[in-house]
Amino acid sequence: MSKKSRAWIPVWAIIIASVFIAFEYGKVPPAAPNMMEVLGISYTTQGLMMTMFSIAAVVMALFGGALMDRFGARKVVSIALIVSIVGNIAGLFWTSDVGILVTRALEGCGYGAAMTAGPGIIAMWYEPKKRGLANGVWGANVGFAMMIVTLSATPIMENGNWTGMWVFGLVGAVLAFLLVIVCVKAPAESERKDLEESAGGKEDSEKHGVLWGYLAPLSLLSAVMFFLVGGSTDAFNAFTIPFLNVENGWSEGAANLCATIAAAGMLVGGTAMGLVLARTKDKGMLLFVDMLVCAIGLFLWFNLDIGVVGTYVVAFVLGCFLGAAPTVFFAMAPEVARSPKTVGAATAVVVLGQNGGTLAVPAIVGMILDSAGYGAAAIAIGALSLAACAICLFAFRRIYNKSNRSTLE
Incomplete structure (x- = not known):
């Protein structure tokens, strides 16, 4: 397979993985009414479920960015997605208010890492003039995921309860992990397309602090x-x-x-x-x-x-x-x-x-x-x-x- 033809594999793998892991973000609103009825959660807890997820994503983005620069996106994102999977599984059983919030924070780790990794992977593999479609789809990835979640939620909730949405999110997280671990990688240094375009040019980053x-x-x-x-x-x-x-x-x-x-x-x-x-x-x-x-x-x-x-x-x-x-x-x-x-x-x-x-x-x-x-x-x-x-x-x-x-x- 030529270098040109294989570039689409890691790029579209991280794009599709970002859609899958975004199921974790979007599963709460459809499940919330049933969770309030079955688990007795309050509106405050419902809001905090989204807040904890977003805070974890922010923290993961901050630390994950530097880690990806040092160790590579595949390793960091894969580990973060494993944390999300563990959090999702735990959330099916640890259903106290504290448990729900802790597991939501764990789920946010994979989301934050994937969202941080995508633009860099696209830039590594495609030169600027060829990034149009990939960048466009990347910018719409969460919206696309939300549409899938919304369309899937009706039959899931009609035939079950909130745990169905958690299983749906778990499937998305597992698929995201498999895509990243199998398909996502960086090109060889000599093949990278982003080495000449950054605002700092060729300035050596190693002589500066983190x-x-x-x-x-x-x-x-x-x-x-x-x-x-x-x-x-x-x-x-x-x-x-x-x-x-x-x-x-x-x-x-x-x-x-x-x-x-x-x-x-x-x-x-x-x-x-x-x-x-x-x-x-x-x-x-x-x-x-x-x-x-x-x-x-x-x-x-x-x-x-x-x-x-x-x-x-x-x-x-x-x-x-x-x-x-x-x-x-x-x-x-x-x-x-x-x-x-x-x-x-x-x-x-x-x-x-x-x-x-x-x-x-x-x-x-x-x-x-x-x-x-x-x-x-x-x-x-x-x-x-x-x-x-x-x-x-x-x-x-x-x-x-x-x-x-x-x-x-």
Whole structure:
């Protein structure tokens, strides 16, 4: 098998593995009502189940990035996935509140490691012009996983209880582990496609401390932007159904369909952005325009009153732009690293921004909703996205373009 033809195996293995391990993230909402009935968990515990998972993913991303730079992605991700599998199995039996939260933290380890490894593996095997489809699908991986979980949850819950979703997540984790251990590997040093593109060029990372890779300016700026616009997207996802169902009086089915249409838009936008990004020179401007459209859409979303069909159309279009932003952040992570040997650390910082936004922004928006309503919430998430636009235009784009010029020289 030629070098060119075998490159797709590790790349698509980590992409598919990331979809499988994301089942662990998405299994809780469908199972939660039954868990409340059978196990007696509270709403607080239900929320903490997602929080513990995300915290573990953040911690794993931070430490895992440096470990991957040193020991390789396959070893680190495989071990983290084993931890997730153990946590999942334990969660089927350790059903006290403490047990549920501890096992959810264990499950988050594999998710955090896989999400950190993907962009670096894609960059190692594909040169920038050939990463479009892979980066696009990677940016939409969690959304794709959520759709699979949602579609699978109905028959599972109709014919069983919450343990069915845990078994579903376990199957996903095992499949992810098998894909990683069998198929994921790095190319030989002489065959790597990412050695000349990082912002730091050929600078030797070994003479610097561990934090050097984490403190790359462009990585930090990417993380802040991802925190702002990604967190706003999570708030959009979290409160769209209540807004339509409770605030606007839509039926539950119509509100759920609107959320599904928005999710479909995110998948389309994420995949399309990967193809566009690979052919765009001024990537900073592309990111700015995308986030500006997101900001405008978010300012308007919780104030819409244009009928069902019109709302569906807006939901799909806005979903396309919201789904495109993560593709850019993940695709550019290897490029904004200080050196090829710190790609894992740079990606970890970006993942930290993503998960930080998931943890913080929906909670803040929820408090705004309780005190001031949806109009104020729309202003909040729109303003956060505008702040990301300002960072992109006045800081990130300038530094990124300057780094590219110096690398070419």
